Amino acid sequence: MAEKVRDYDKLAGDILEEIGGKENVVSATRCATRLRIVLRHSKPKAKETVGAMPGVITVVENNGQFQVVIGQHVGEVYEAFADLVGESVTEDGDDNQNKGTILNRVIATMSAVFAPFVYILAAAGILQGTLILINLLFPAFENTGTYEVLSMMSWAPFTFLPIFIAITAAKHFKVNTYIAIAATAALVTPEWADIAGRVASGETVTFLGIALSQTTYTSSVLPPLFLVWILSYVEKFLNKKIPEVIRPLFVPFFSILIMVPLILLVIGPITTGGANAIANGYNYLVDVFPALAAAIIGGFWQIIVIFGVHWGVTPMVLSNFEQYGMDSFQAYQTIAVVAQVGAVIGVLLKTKNSETKKVSTSAGITGIFGITEPAIYGVTLRFKRPFIYGCISGAIGAIVASFFRPSYFAYAGLPSPITMVNAINSEYPMSIWGILIGAAIAIVLPIVLTQILGYGEDTAKQADEALASDQGESEKKDGSENTVPNEEEIAAPLSGKLMALSEVPDDVFSSGAMGQGVAVEPSTNEVVSPADGKIVFIAPSKHAVGVRTNSGVELLIHVGLETVELNGEPFTVHVEDGQNVQQGDKLITFNQDMIREKGLPTITPVIITNIGEYEEAIVEGTAEINTGERLISVVK
Numbered sequence: 001m002a003e004k005v006r007d008y009d010k011l012a013g014d015i016l017e018e019i020g021g022k023e024n025v026v027s028a029t030r031c032a033t034r035l036r037i038v039l040r041h042s043k044p045k046a047k048e049t050v051g052a053m054p055g056v057i058t059v060v061e062n063n064g065q066f067q068v069v070i071g072q073h074v075g076e077v078y079e080a081f082a083d084l085v086g087e088s089v090t091e092d093g094d095d096n097q098n099k100g101t102i103l104n105r106v107i108a109t110m111s112a113v114f115a116p117f118v119y120i121l122a123a124a125g126i127l128q129g130t131l132i133l134i135n136l137l138f139p140a141f142e143n144t145g146t147y148e149v150l151s152m153m154s155w156a157p158f159t160f161l162p163i164f165i166a167i168t169a170a171k172h173f174k175v176n177t178y179i180a181i182a183a184t185a186a187l188v189t190p191e192w193a194d195i196a197g198r199v200a201s202g203e204t205v206t207f208l209g210i211a212l213s214q215t216t217y218t219s220s221v222l223p224p225l226f227l228v229w230i231l232s233y234v235e236k237f238l239n240k241k242i243p244e245v246i247r248p249l250f251v252p253f254f255s256i257l258i259m260v261p262l263i264l265l266v267i268g269p270i271t272t273g274g275a276n277a278i279a280n281g282y283n284y285l286v287d288v289f290p291a292l293a294a295a296i297i298g299g300f301w302q303i304i305v306i307f308g309v310h311w312g313v314t315p316m317v318l319s320n321f322e323q324y325g326m327d328s329f330q331a332y333q334t335i336a337v338v339a340q341v342g343a344v345i346g347v348l349l350k351t352k353n354s355e356t357k358k359v360s361t362s363a364g365i366t367g368i369f370g371i372t373e374p375a376i377y378g379v380t381l382r383f384k385r386p387f388i389y390g391c392i393s394g395a396i397g398a399i400v401a402s403f404f405r406p407s408y409f410a411y412a413g414l415p416s417p418i419t420m421v422n423a424i425n426s427e428y429p430m431s432i433w434g435i436l437i438g439a440a441i442a443i444v445l446p447i448v449l450t451q452i453l454g455y456g457e458d459t460a461k462q463a464d465e466a467l468a469s470d471q472g473e474s475e476k477k478d479g480s481e482n483t484v485p486n487e488e489e490i491a492a493p494l495s496g497k498l499m500a501l502s503e504v505p506d507d508v509f510s511s512g513a514m515g516q517g518v519a520v521e522p523s524t525n526e527v528v529s530p531a532d533g534k535i536v537f538i539a540p541s542k543h544a545v546g547v548r549t550n551s552g553v554e555l556l557i558h559v560g561l562e563t564v565e566l567n568g569e570p571f572t573v574h575v576e577d578g579q580n581v582q583q584g585d586k587l588i589t590f591n592q593d594m595i596r597e598k599g600l601p602t603i604t605p606v607i608i609t610n611i612g613e614y615e616e617a618i619v620e621g622t623a624e625i626n627t628g629e630r631l632i633s634v635v636k
Contacts, residue, residue, distance in 0.1 A: 007506075008073065011055045012080035014564060015068060018049045018540070022085040027172065030078040034060075034373070035068040035215065037081075037114070042066075052537050054514055054558075057220065057378065111174040113225060114314055117164045120157050122370065122413030122622045128408060129421040136424060158411060160226035161318070162188055162217055169228035175235055183231065183259045184224045187217035187268070207261055212424040213269045219322050221315040222271035227263050234258055249338025253552040272319075279319040286328050290402040294332050297393050298398025298442070301336035305372060321411050331406040331423055331431070334415040335438045339394035341367040342419065342443035343386035344375045346450030355516060356612040370414030383455045389446035397442030402492045488551050490632040491583055492625045493530040493606060496522040501605060506561050507547060511603045514556065517607040518619045518632065520625065527588040528559055528627055529581040530606070536578075539564065542571035545587050546609075552633050554610040561589050561601045570594040582626060608634060 016022060019039060026038040040062070051059040052069060055077075069079050131150055135142045157164065166184035170177040173267045186192065195214055199205055200214040238251045285293045301318040303470050313329065320327035341364055348360035356379075363375040378389035412419035423435040499519040504510045509519070514581030516554065529547055536554070543563040559571065570591040575581060592602050608617050616634045625631060 008076040008081045010562070010564075011053060011070075012084055014053055014079050015056075015077075016081065016084050017052055018053075019043055019046050019607040020064060020326070024084050027112065028078070028081055028085060029116075030074050030174070035070055035074055035078050035081060037066040037068070043149060044125035044289045048537075049540060052539075053444050054509070091190060109172060110170075113168045115167050118413050120164070120413070121161075121411065122155050124157045125410060125412040125419055125422065127413075129412075129419055132410065132421050134166065137242035147149070154410075158318075158321075159218045159597060160188055161219050161221070165221065165224040166228055167471070169225055173228055173232040175228055175232045176252070176255075179235065179255045180228045180231060181257050181264075181623050182252065183227055186256070186260045187220070187223060187227075187263065192216070192264075193218070193457070194490060207265065209282040210265055215269050217263075217268060217272075220268075220272060220275075221317055221318050222275050223263055226267050226271050227259055230262070230267070231255060231259050232313045235337045237531060265345055275315045276323060278572055279316045279323065283320070283331065288606065290405065291399045291490045293328075294398035294402035295395045297329060297332035297439075298336045298401075299341070299395030300341055301333055301394065302387070303393060305376065315533075318411065320605040326333060326407040326409050326425075327411075328405070328407045328430075329416045330408040330412050330419075331401070331435055331437075334408075334412070334417070334420060335397045335401060336374055336391075337367065337370055338439045339390040339397060340372045340375050340380055340387075343380045343390035343446040343450065345570075346389065346447040347379050347383065347386050349447065350450050350455050352615050353612060354616075358466055358512075359612065368417050370412070370416030386450060386455050388447065389449040389453075390584055393442045393445035393449070396445065397438040397440075400441055401434040401438025403588060404430040404437070405451075406431045406434035406438070487636065488531070488549060488553055488556065488634045489620075489630050490549075490553065490606075490608075490634060492520065492627055492629050492631040493527050493557050493587070494522050494604060495524045495626045496520040496604075497605060498619070498623055501607075504561070504603055504605060505601065506605075509558075509561075509607070514599070514605075515607045515609040516611045517555075517605060519603050519605045521603055522559075524591065524627065525590055525592055526586060526627070527559060527590070527604070529583055529585045529587055530555060530557075530631065531583050532581070534578065534580050535575050535587075538573055538575070538577050540568070541566065542573050542588065543590075545573070545575070545585075546596050547581065552610070552613070553608060554607070556607040556609050557587070558605045558607070559588060559602070560595050561603055563595060563600055566595065566598060606631065608632070 015035070015037075015165065016025070019025070019037065020041065023042050025392040026040055026044075028038070046066070047059045047061055050056060055070060057069040059533065060145070068077075098635075111270070127150065131147065135147070141147050162184045163181060167177060169175070170180035179279045195205055195212065196214045196216045204211045208500055215223075234389065235251060235255055238254055239247060240508050242250050242254075282293070315325050317329050320329065344360050344364040344367060348357055348364065351357055351360070359378045363378045364374075367375045376387065380390055404422055405428070407417075407425075407429075408415075408426075409425045410422040410424040412422050417439065420432070420435050420439060423432045425431055497520065499521060501512070501517055501519055502510050504519050511566070527545070531547065531549040533547045533549040535552075536548045537556070539545070541564045543556040543560060543566065544556060547557070549555070563570075572589045574586045574588065579585070595602050608614070611617055615635045618635065620630045620633055
């Protein structure tokens with residue numbers, strides 16, 4: 001376990017170093033699969049460098065965020081990263097220099113606020129769906145005390161949603177958490193619900209002579225979010241003006257005294273009305289042209305997920321549930337999720353590659369629970385075609401479903417196949433049929449398309465053609481026109497003793513997370529190109545190099561383990577990024593003695609990072625191998 005912790009610490013430290021250190025970090029949050037960092041100043045090569053790090057799936061720069069997609073271990077990396085940046089994450093000064101547009105900052109805030117507790121809402125939604133099924137099978141259950149207690153439990157996180165928002169928003173805006181909770185709690189007290197009810201019935205209730213509105217704030221999103229945002233300025237002002245000796249008492253006193261009336265009189269009614277207006281606009285499109293609304297959500301929702309802006313719809317969805325007790329957006333959103341799961345299953349059934357099967361199985365399971373990032377980045381977007389199949393299938397499935405006017409009648413934190421029961425309602429019996437038929441199309445169609453059209457075999461060919469065009473030369477086999485060989489020989493880039501990748505004392509390599517290959521315990525101090533190709537990556541610390549062969553095989557040669565810590569001292573790089581190389585060209589020379597003096601292994605993994613595009617990789621070398629001898633055969 002300790003070794004894994006050190007790996008997470010190292011990855012967090014490497015990421016922090018490449019993005020410019022903690023002085024360049026404004027804020028950092030996480031979601032189910034991503035470390036989301038807001039930077040003061042963008043670093044030109046950080047995306048490429050961080051994206052190539054072991055343990056990182058990819059990097060997305062969008063909405064003012066540097067998003068590092070890590071997968072299931074994002075929590076451990078986030079904790080290590082948070083420890084490194086500490087209290088320097090954000091204060092004042094020039095933080096606003098590089099936060100991006102207002103829209104980007106709003107979406108980044110939504111992500112930071114909702115990501116930490118989305119699984120709580122998802123769990124509550126699953127409980128609601130379970131109760132729907134039980135009541136369907138056993139109608140008398142709804143009249144029992146057991147049902148009442150379970151129903152109360154399922155609704156509690158939504159009733160007190162403003163409290164959850166107060167906690168996460170306080171962290172995001174750097175506000176005293178307890179002051180934020182105290183002010184927000186006033187919005188969801190039974191006393192305020194009673195006052196609002198009296199106003200709704202026609203009674204006039206005033207505060208300092210100003211009439212109060214009938215707006216209630218249980219399950220609301222924008223009022224508590226705006227409360228904490230404005231509180232961040234109020235609290236900062238009060239901390240500057242109130243003497244330190246009485247500050248612990250009077251900063252909370254004046255903060256609550258200012259913020260609660262401000263929300264009840266002005267901010268709350270305005271923000272609630274804004275969320276309702278957006279929801280009503282969407283509902284109008286659904287009423288007037290349901291097929292168009294369905295096609296947009298079913299077809300483009302996963303594209304929105306790629307850019308990490310999907311949290312922006314949460315206020316609208318919750319407003320629909322608050323106003324009408326139902327929402328169609330999550331119904332179509334579910335179909336889009338199902339379509340990506342179907343695309344992953346299509347790849348799983350089509351591929352003959354064991355590594356691709358393993359990744360597809362894992363991604364498909366997480367997709368069933370509504371988390372599609374592993375499916376997108378690990379499978380569908382990786383091979384491109386399956387992602388397109390999923391989007392098309394999601395749109396078609398949603399359009400067909402729209403003829404049944406499907407809706408969810410219980411909020412789903414993570415819309416997914418297991419939340420489809422939320423569409424069951426006795427007053428709208430066709431709703432669940434719309435979801436089921438739409439989901440059936442969404443899951444079957446990409447499977448069929450994948451079996452007929454393939455899942456991305458042409459990707460390597462396209463890369464070859466582009467590379468040949470860049471180099472101004474073509475690949476020829478047996479004197480004929482340019483083709484991609486069925487098998488490619490990868491030569492040993494250095495001499496030494498062979499070691500199975502599974503025996504390498506580093507989980508990142510031994511687990512196969514980086515790809516398939518072999519390791520070499522070197523007996524020489526020189527790394528040469530294992531094939532004709534192009535340099536596509538050079539580590540800033542000079543310890544690793546990436547080569548893409550002319551047929552598209554992507555190789556990573558990583559000299560030593562943990563050698564990034566040496567800051568390039570034992571290494572000399574003899575090539576440049578983007579340079580064309582021939583087999584045998586010198587790439588790196590290194591000092592083995594210096595590496596060992598630092599207590600680090602010289603074991604050198606040679607990894608095929610895009611193994612998913614190939615049927616298999618066969619290690620051809622024996623126990624000892626010399627530079628230039630056949631090491632691996634890659635079979636198309």
